[in-house]
Amino acid sequence: MNELTRNPADRHDHADHHDHASHHDRSDPADHTNHADHSSHSDHSGHGGHGGHHDHVGQFRRLFWVMLVIAIPVVIASRQFAMIIGYPLPQWPWLVWVSPVLGTIMYGWGGRPFLTGAVSELRARRPGMMLLIALAITVAFFASWGASLSVLDSQLDFWWELALLIVIMLLGHWIEMRSLAQTTSALDSLAALLPDEAELVSSDAHGAEQIERIAPADLTTGMTVLVRPGGAVPADGRIVDGAAELDESMITGESRTVRRSVGDQVVAGTVATDSGLRVQVTATGDDTALAGIQRLVQQAQNSSSRAQRLADRAAAWLFWFALGAGVITAVVWSLLGSPDDAVIRTITVLVIACPHALGLAIPLVVSIATERAAKGGVLIKDRLALETMRRVDTVLFDKTGTLTKGEPTVTDVVGSDQFDADRTLALAAAAEADSEHPLARAIVQAAGRKALAVPAATDFSSSPAVGVSATVDGHRIRVGGPRLLAEMGRQELDAVAGWRERGSTVLHVLDDDQLIGALALADEVRPESVSAVDDLHRLGIEVVMITGDAEPVARAVADRIGVDRVYAEVRPEDKAETVAALQAEHRTVAMVGDGVNDAPALARADVGIAIGAGTDVAIASAGVILASSDPRSVLSVIRLSVAGYRKMRQNLAWAAGYNLISVPLAAGVLAPIGFVLPMSVGAILMSLSTIIVAGNAQLLRRLDLRPR
Structure with missing residues (x-):
C-alpha cells in the first residue's frame, strides 16, 4: 500500500490526461450483489443463536404462523380461559385433552428457540430475554400439566397463557430479525472486485508467448499476468511492461486516476482504464491489500457486534426480579x-x-422505525444504530463522493490576450468531445452548461500522460497538462499557480503552437454539504473530514465547508485507526463514506453511515445507508x-x-x-x-x- 500513497501530492501537480474510452468496458461491481444474499445479523449469543441468514428469518416466520394456527384451539379449549371470558365448553370427553396435547407440541416445537436460547444464556452466565421467556413457558407447561392431571389446583391451567406467550414472542423475534436482515455481504462484495479470471503470460516449448486463463486463486508469486484496458488487476504485483492510468478509487479513495508505469506497484482490484499492462505477481490470497481490508472489516464488525442490547439489559434485571x-x-x-x-x-x-x-417493545420500534426511515431514504441495517446515533458527538466524513460529488468539474477558465474564457472553453470541449476521460466529460459538460457553440473536430488523437489533440476549423487544438507545455516549450499562464495551490487539476489549451488559455478542474463540493455541517455544529457535534487526497485539495474543500478537523493523504488502514483514535478521546463517532477504502472505518465506527450511491462494500459494512447522496440526511438519522x-x-x-x-x-x-x-x-x-x-x-x- 505504501507505493500507492507514495507521493499523494504529486498526483495533483500534473494532469496526466488521455482517453478513457475503455473505462466503461469493466463490469460493475454492483452486478455481483445478487449472490450476496446473506444477513450478517450481529451477535445473538443471548438469543439461542437464531442467526444471521435470511433462511432463519423465514424459519421464524413459518414457525410463527404454524404456532398461531395451533394456538387457536389451545386457547379456546382451555378451561381457565373459558372461565375468564365466560363461555361454556362442550362436555366432550376428548376436549379436555386438546389444550394439553397441542400445548405440549407448542412447548416443544414453538418454544424450542427460547429454550435453546436460555441454555446459551446460562452457559454465558448472561441471563436475558430468552431465559425469562423460557422460565415462564416452562413453569406454565409443568403447572398446566399438573392442573390437567388434577395434581395441582385447577387455577394453574395456563395452557392458554403458554400458547399466547409463545405466539407473541415468536412474532416479536420474527419482526426483529426481518427488520435486521441484510441483503449484502461486505466480504462477498470485496471479493467481487477481483476479476473472475486472470490471464497468465507464459511460454510454450518453443519459447513462443502464450496466454492462459486461470482463476486468480491459482496465481502464485512470480507469475506474470496480462491486464487488458478496462480490466481489473487480479493480484498485488509490480508492473514489468506498459504504462496506464489506474482507477484506484476503491482502494485509496482518490477521485482521479493515477499514472502507473514499469516498476510501480499495483493492487488487486484496481482497474487499468486506458492501456494494457503486464504485472508480475508479488502477493496473492490473504497477503493482498484487498484481503487486508477484508480482515479489517471482519474484525471491526465482530468487535462492534458485542454491544449489549437495551432490551436484554431490561430482561436480565427482570429475570432476577x-x-x-x-x-x-x-x-x-x-x-x-x-x-x-x-x-x-x-x-x-x-x-x-x-x-x-x-x-x-424493542422489535416493534425497530421495525416501524426502519420502515419509516426507508420511506425517508434512510435504511437502518444495525439495530444498535437506533440507540447509538443519538449519542454521536463526532461525525467523520469521507471527502470524495460524500462531501463532494466524486467527479471533476470545471471551476475556472482563463484565456490569453487574444482568446476570451468562453472561446478557450469551447475549443477545449471540441478537442475533448471524442474522449471518454472523466476530465474530458467535465469540460464538455461545462461548455454545455454555458450553452457555448462547440465547433466540430476531426482527426482526434490521444497521447497517454500528455493530452489530446484534434483539428478544429483548420487549427490543431491541444489540451493537456504540464508535459504538453514542456513538449511545446511554452510557459504556463500566471493564474495557473493559484489554481494548483488549492489542489485543482490544471489543463492547458494550445491553438497550433500558441498557448491560448487554461482550465482548472476540481472535485465539486456538494451544495448541501455546507448546510449539513452548519446543522451538525448547531447540535454541538464536531465535524471531521478524512480523505486519501492530497493536503491542498483537502484544505481547499475543508475551508469551503467549514469542518473542524482535516485528515488528508490517509491510507485505508489509517482511516480505521483514525476512527479508533477519535474513540480513544472518548468520542462517539459516526463515519460517513462511500468507498471500499471506507469499509473498515465504517465498520469500526460507533455508527457507520454509507452513501447509497457508493460501493456495495461500503453499504454492506455500514449500519445505516443513505439512499440519496445528500449529507444532510445524517441529520435525519440523528432525529x-x-x-x-x-x-x-x-x-x-x-x-x-x-x-x-x-x-x-x-x-x-x-x-x-x-x-x-x-x-x-x-x-x-x-x-x-x-x-x-x-x-x-x-x-x-x-x-x-x-x-x-
Missing part, C-alpha cells in the same frame, strides 16, 4: 402455613413475570435515533412497570388487606400492556425525515 420474587413468595406463603397457596402464588408470579409487551430511542424507553418503561406492579400483586403483597391479583385481571393487564406498546410504536410513523 422475577426469580427473587418467586423465591420470596414461596418462602413467605409456606411460612404462613399455606403450602397450596405458596405453589399457586409462586407459579403465578413466574408466569406473569414474562411480559408480552417487553418481548415486543430518527432520538425519536426511536425515546419510544424504546417509553415502551420498556411501560412493559417493565407492568411487571414491577403486577408481580408483587400476584405474589400477594396486599394479601394482608384482602387483595390478591386474580389471574384473569393479570391476563387483561398483559393484553392491555401489549396494545399500549404497539400503539406507542406506531406514533413513529409521523416522524418527518426529510432534509431541512
